[in-house]
Amino acid sequence: MITVENLTKTFTLHILGDKKIEACRDVSFRVPPAGFLGLAGPSGAGKSTVLKCMYRTYLAGSGAIRYQSATHGMVDLATLPDQAVIDIRHREMGYVSQFLKVIPRVSALNVVMEPIVSRNGVTRAVARKRATSLLERLRIPAHLFDAYPATFSGGEQQRVNIARAVSWQPRLLLLDEPTASLDQDSVGIVLDILKELRQEGTTMIGIFHDAMLLQSVTDSVYHIG
Amino acid sequence: MQPLIRIRGLTKRFGSGCDRCLAATGPEHDTNLCPHCGSVLACNDLSFDLFPGEALGVVGESGSGKSTLVRLLHFEWEASAGSMDVHRSAAGSHLLAEMFPENGDYSRNLLLLSHFQRRQMRNALMGIVYQNPHLGLRMGVSSGGNIAERLLGAGWRNIAKMRQRAAELLEKTEIPIQRMDEPPANFSGGMQQRVQIAKALSNNPMILFLDEVTTGLDLSVQARVLDLIRNLRSEFNLSMLVVSHDLGVINLLCQRTMVMKAGHIVEDGLTDQILQDPQHRYTQLLVASQL
Amino acid sequence: MPLHEWPKRNDGQEHDLEHRSGYPFGFMDEGAKKEIRRAILKAVAIPGYQVPYGSREMPIARGWGTGGLQITLALIQPDDILKVIDQGCDGSVNAVNIKKFVAKVAGVTVTTDTAAATIIQTRHRIPEEHMTDQQILVLQVPYPEALREVEPSEVETRRMHAEADYSRMWLYLYEDIVHYGEITISYRYPVTVNGRYITDPSPIPRWDVPKLHMADTLFLFGAGREKRIYAIPPHTTVVPLEFEDHPFRTENFTGKSCARCGATESFLDEVIDNTEGVRSFFCSDSGYCDKRREQCSR
Ligand SMILES: Nc1ncnc2c1ncn2[C@@H]1O[C@H](COP(=O)(O)OP(=O)(O)O)[C@@H](O)[C@H]1O
Numbered sequence: 150m151i152t153v154e155n156l157t158k159t160f161t162l163h164i165l166g167d168k169k170i171e172a173c174r175d176v177s178f179r180v181p182p183a184g185f186l187g188l189a190g191p192s193g194a195g196k197s198t199v200l201k202c203m204y205r206t207y208l209a210g211s212g213a214i215r216y217q218s219a220t221h222g223m224v225d226l227a228t229l230p231d232q233a234v235i236d237i238r239h240r241e242m243g244y245v246s247q248f249l250k251v252i253p254r255v256s257a258l259n260v261v262m263e264p265i266v267s268r269n270g271v272t273r274a275v276a277r278k279r280a281t282s283l284l285e286r287l288r289i290p291a292h293l294f295d296a297y298p299a300t301f302s303g304g305e306q307q308r309v310n311i312a313r314a315v316s317w318q319p320r321l322l323l324l325d326e327p328t329a330s331l332d333q334d335s336v337g338i339v340l341d342i343l344k345e346l347r348q349e350g351t352t353m354i355g356i357f358h359d360a361m362l363l364q365s366v367t368d369s370v371y372h373i374g
Numbered sequence: 375m376q377p378l379i380r381i382r383g384l385t386k387r388f389g390s391g392c393d394r395c396l397a398a399t400g401p402e403h404d405t406n407l408c409p410h411c412g413s414v415l416a417c418n419d420l421s422f423d424l425f426p427g428e429a430l431g432v433v434g435e436s437g438s439g440k441s442t443l444v445r446l447l448h449f450e451w452e453a454s455a456g457s458m459d460v461h462r463s464a465a466g467s468h469l470l471a472e473m474f475p476e477n478g479d480y481s482r483n484l485l486l487l488s489h490f491q492r493r494q495m496r497n498a499l500m501g502i503v504y505q506n507p508h509l510g511l512r513m514g515v516s517s518g519g520n521i522a523e524r525l526l527g528a529g530w531r532n533i534a535k536m537r538q539r540a541a542e543l544l545e546k547t548e549i550p551i552q553r554m555d556e557p558p559a560n561f562s563g564g565m566q567q568r569v570q571i572a573k574a575l576s577n578n579p580m581i582l583f584l585d586e587v588t589t590g591l592d593l594s595v596q597a598r599v600l601d602l603i604r605n606l607r608s609e610f611n612l613s614m615l616v617v618s619h620d621l622g623v624i625n626l627l628c629q630r631t632m633v634m635k636a637g638h639i640v641e642d643g644l645t646d647q648i649l650q651d652p653q654h655r656y657t658q659l660l661v662a663s664q665l
Numbered sequence: 666m667p668l669h670e671w672p673k674r675n676d677g678q679e680h681d682l683e684h685r686s687g688y689p690f691g692f693m694d695e696g697a698k699k700e701i702r703r704a705i706l707k708a709v710a711i712p713g714y715q716v717p718y719g720s721r722e723m724p725i726a727r728g729w730g731t732g733g734l735q736i737t738l739a740l741i742q743p744d745d746i747l748k749v750i751d752q753g754c755d756g757s758v759n760a761v762n763i764k765k766f767v768a769k770v771a772g773v774t775v776t777t778d779t780a781a782a783t784i785i786q787t788r789h790r791i792p793e794e795h796m797t798d799q800q801i802l803v804l805q806v807p808y809p810e811a812l813r814e815v816e817p818s819e820v821e822t823r824r825m826h827a828e829a830d831y832s833r834m835w836l837y838l839y840e841d842i843v844h845y846g847e848i849t850i851s852y853r854y855p856v857t858v859n860g861r862y863i864t865d866p867s868p869i870p871r872w873d874v875p876k877l878h879m880a881d882t883l884f885l886f887g888a889g890r891e892k893r894i895y896a897i898p899p900h901t902t903v904v905p906l907e908f909e910d911h912p913f914r915t916e917n918f919t920g921k922s923c924a925r926c927g928a929t930e931s932f933l934d935e936v937i938d939n940t941e942g943v944r945s946f947f948c949s950d951s952g953y954c955d956k957r958r959e960q961c962s963r
Pocket residue numbers: 160170171172173190191192193194195196197198199650651
């Protein structure tokens with residue numbers, strides 16, 4: 150499904166006298182369809198950098214990120230034109246980090262509904278039902294559904310974030326410490342949801358703070374650094 | 375997916391120009407002013423594509439050429455060089471078929487059309503919202519009349535139908551319909567921007583140009599205008615060129631962004647990449663100073 | 666030489682006219698006439714388009730019909746029969762003066778009968794009687810630019826005409842309807858000529874506007890002060906600006922008739938008797954009214 154070959158990323162900070170920071174070097178791994186790869190390594194090793202290069206939030210320096218797209222065929226996400234990346238993001242590839250990055254002034258329910266409506270081609274009623282059940286399952290109090298997530302606690306924001314990322318069942322899901330700010334019960338619920346998603350066929354690559362957790366959800370682990 | 379419009383080599387020079395203009399201006403010289411002949415190269419050899427349904431951001435400091443770019447594309451100013459082709463599938467394609475009867479996916483260079491044809495093309499394809507509502511609205515004419523003007527330009531000749539259309543658009547842009555016959559001069563800045571947006575949308579444009587539409591508005595008013603634009607974009611399936619010096623606005627509206635400096639596009643990419651992994655020295659400075 | 670000393674036409678020595686008066690036939694020199702005729706030809710070729718020309722000094726003040734007068738003088742031939750009217754009236758001082766002047770300098774016959782005239786110079790009216798393709802109506806125009814109401818700049822109005830960018834004119838009418846419930850323009854009602862140019866028909870009442878449409882007669886418009894000539898050739902469409910739900914309407918005189926001739930189908934002027942305050946109506950077209958009275962008395 151996805152093969153990373155010798156991915157290397159170096160930041161050049163022009164405003165700091167062209168200072169160079171090597172964020173990752175020669176990262177190579179392969180994930181089969183519906184597989185779940187964990188990325189491990191010490192802080193600063195470049196785990197997040199790898200995920201962001203795959204999502205094109207960072208431009209890969211060298212190497213290849215080969216992805217078997219459902220609509221674009223075999224592509225290299227390192228060099229694919231922006232427009233195609235946007236399309237793959239829209240149709241196939243999800244990304245969730247520990248930081249909520251949602252649109253301001255949109256209610257929690259709408260934050261979760263929006264990708265379902267725009268990507269799954271279902272009616273608003275169906276999307277609402279699916280979004281509501283996800284939020285309920287993640288134990289977001291019902292009175293918060295119509296509130297803006299910007300005002301939520303860290304844990305609540307994170308659960309809305311996860312609900313949004315999984316709601317539309319992406320084909321490829323990139324997870325960067327999605328459970329970092331969650332309590333033990335919530336972590337369990339999230340893991341259950343991820344498991345179901347895999348059963349539906351989603352391929353995942355994830356970074357988890359907790360080594361135990363990493364071992365329990367992934368089926369292989371790649372060590373960076 | 376094929377681009378809706380293709381821009382190639384778009385250049386606007388104020389002044390006579392000389393052979394050294396190109397070499398002596400641009401981001402590496404930090405100026406658009408040719409020291410040899412005194413010409414201003416407000417836009418220099420810009421090439422990019424705008425795709426159907428996308429919001430493309432244009433950021434850059436004041437004077438970098440953003441508004442000039444918009445005015446060239448909106449046919450307000452004459453380009454010194456360059457081309458602009460539009461895909462045949464664009465709305466108003468009957469116009470395209472009339473003007474360009476030969477085959478091919480794209481029109482010939484729209485910048486070479488007569489003034490009359492460019493006006494027709496603009497009326498059929500484009501809408502614009504300026505930072506300064508005085509540029510986009512007739513302050514002494516009723517708000518409904520401002521909208522009707524575009525409809526009249528497109529050949530509408532029924533008062534009741536035009537008023538109905540104006541009422542619909544004002545409702546969408548959250549202007550109380552009972553104020554339709556009042557001139558925008560009576561309205562607040564945020565309301566004036568919303569009337570401008572209603573006017574820009576009246577002819578169901580394919581392409582909407584937004585030039586610093588929230589600059590100068592109070593924060594809460596800005597937020598409302600931005601929310602409105604976001605909603606309208608999905609409702610009308612608009613392609614938008616969003617010009618702003620504010621990365622926050624761009625981040626909210628645009629998936630793709632171009633960075634301008636001294637008349638050049640120094641960098642373009644997905645908006646999150648521009649913000650989190652800026653490549654060009656100038657973009658890094660811009661991001662560092664804004665976020 | 667004073668006008669009253671100019672030779673009469675029928676003294677059998679036409680060429681002597683020029684020699685004896687010191688002025689060329691028709692007052693203007695041939696060069697000036699040629700230029701005006703060329704402007705007229707261009708105007709006829711591009712219906713409704715305002716052709717600039719070098720307006721001459723006339724022995725009457727600008728603004729008193731010099732534009733119309735120059736056209737008349739450039740066209741007139743010794744065997745023409747001239748009628749001059751001012752707001753429909755043959756007898757007004759201005760009309761009479763212009764008529765006398767042209768009759769002298771061109772030695773032509775004059776008339777008040779619309780049907781008998783070959784050239785009719787007019788200010789602010791079109792005669793009620795049907796005109797034929799053997800006649801020319803010369804209209805005096807104070808403000809030739811129909812778009813001036815909405816755009817003060819000449820450069821800009823020229824651009825608007827060139828690009829047929831007329832939405833602002835239409836907007837003006839829209840606003841009129843929104844604010845007053847109807848289009849309030851009563852004179853100088855803008856028309857689209859030949860489907861192209863928006864044109865000022867001169868300050869004729871709306872009543873006269875339909876007479877311009879697909880007429881048999883050539884209409885020539887002269888603005889002396891503004892140095893413009895334009896034309897509506899015969900058999901040309903002239904459509905007043907109107908909306909589907911607010912159609913163009915002429916003045917309505919239903920139930921009224923001319924107190925002199927009884928006409929019910931002519932443009933009527935309202936006259937209020939000063940002493941008794943009684944309102945009565947009279948034909949604005951005096952020649953038409955006179956003719957009807959003659960016919961009735963016969
Ligand atoms: N946008 C960036 N600009 C500059 N340096 C960065 C950027 N992102 C990451 N880095 C640097 O790259 C290295 C790897 O970071 P990261 O991928 O976040 O590591 P990890 O996720 O493994 O903790 C770090 O030294 C970090 O400071």
